[in-house]
Amino acid sequence: MTSAELLGIPMPKSDRVEIYSGVARLAGKLWASRHRAASPSKTAVAIVHPSSNFLGHYLLAPLAEAGVDAIGLNTRYIANDSALIMENCVLDIGAAIAYLRDDGYDHVVLLGNSGGGGLVAMYQSQAESPTITATPAGDPPDLTAAMLPPVDGLIASMAHPGRAIVSTEWLDPAIGDESDPSQRDPALDMFDPANGPPYSAEFVARYRAGQLARSRRIRDWVRSTLDTLGPGGDLPFTVHSTVADPRFLDLSLDASDRRTGTPWGSGLAASLSPASLGHATSLRSWLSQWSVDESNCDGPWHLARTSVPVLVMYGTADQVSFPSHAAALFEAVPHGRGTLIELPGAEHYPTSDPAHIPLIVNHIVTWLEEQGLR
Template structure:
């Protein structure tokens, strides 16, 4: 049976979710992502076929992540967890795929804290009532191909050769990842970057994020100063300025060296990135992470420096049993990432590997999909955790 529900968060936002149930299911699996619609996620049929209900929920921003604040997304997730407890499921298990992994870990970390110890505001300073919201703790966490978190992933993919944030074609040739002089080879040949170039490149990636952080904080400070003036003066011009924090446009974020150089953190991945087989081209297009955001959203979600939604950081506060399914052909969660994640969780962790690609496809046509293999691993793990529900 499939039913659609609207849930209202503690701070009054409205989000929607789809509940799919099968006969006698007493365990519900929660699939949620901060910026994607998981209604038709590849794991939905896998979990249903193994006897588990599935709840897929959107955040208040839906597919528009320009103003995405992870701390508000936690309130959205809390409303979904409250709904599932209220309708009577004995067990609720959070399921994180890709960026949903860091969101789920962040939620559980905050839910396991005493309310007074939860973050009172976003990294940009916007108050968020996590301390006042009911945040039910799930009974377990399952992860498939979880990347390190939106901000940490973006730092790996951001192109540090941009020398003018207002010019999408500006390039520092010494840092250009797609210049043959730096080791790039066009597809289908794999590139070969020197260790010196990799070191300089990654330092420059971090430095570019730091510069955008400075820009975001300056915009927020300017708007807040105008807000204070408007309270004192009542001047409509100050009130307008307080609302005009602007939009950050960030060019070129499909430039992770590992997507074209398989010798860096090797696994079974094919040539190319999450966005396509020619990152040297898509890097210059409109598709990519964090391309347009509010200053608040940049700091909360896309900054590797300021965002708190890093999976490894959050995992230290997650004590519920966890299943980590590493996908061997992943282009966002690499072997070293998965090992660090498994080590970081405070509770019991089962770490397993399945062949496939990041979004759940098979590596070749003659083998099972990653989604099917992950679903099998999840079914076995759930049966062991909740034997009465299987």
């Protein structure tokens, strides 16, 4: 019979107040949920995301039932990415991998789900050959001096290539005044019916250029503000309209069998919703997490520096992780042990059709066996 337990993994220390809760800071723990197989498993699959709470991830119990121990791993930024530093997420994963190794597992595999795809590639890259000595703001940690045990395999499931990459693809270029989202440039407004959908190739090209320009305006303001604040300074700020990728409304772009819209709704209301991506952030977090020019978390770049087997799975009905995202990750694998699996009809959250979950688990278990990781 399978069983579940809560793990309290010692958290790497930090001199900065990065999480509001004093109780959480004093506990000094990273929280994880381990689901054990009925028979002892020498393989652990650790499922991770920069900030999502994975204690109840939908793959945990099914993987255990298939004979593989599964760990839903959280970083210190569980359910709050407003001050998230990607480099600290790497430290947190390192602490968890060391914990699992000490607990006797012969094989540890990292599974990055959604925004975890870029993160697990970044982790393994820095575990195998560390290069990052500071955050983009010049703060610790120095990953070249960190204890980062390499894992034995990587899985990217319904994954993005990196938070900074995907947030730039979603950033609304019609916003010209960062303090007033009601002021919109109609020439760059994907929600204006005059522009589509469908969107012309010329509009999409202008739109993508406008997204990059807005990202760089925010970056320049962040840099200027940090210079004004001086060493150690930081401030919170808001980024408006962050779910505005033309692919959400025009299904001919990055074509798949997804439905129109996003998991958070459709149209401008979803883009402005406080619950959508990356609205609340700090200056230092924005550079580390969201700046496409400065973030260290570029999944394909890091994946190209790894030597372990890689499995990339994507759903053809996924509304937010598109076929090109899976292709970018798969094509970055620098050796012959990369596997790309298409999941017909699977959405970003396959719990909407539970029949997909045993298929995903079967692909994972088969791949583990093929790679000698089980």
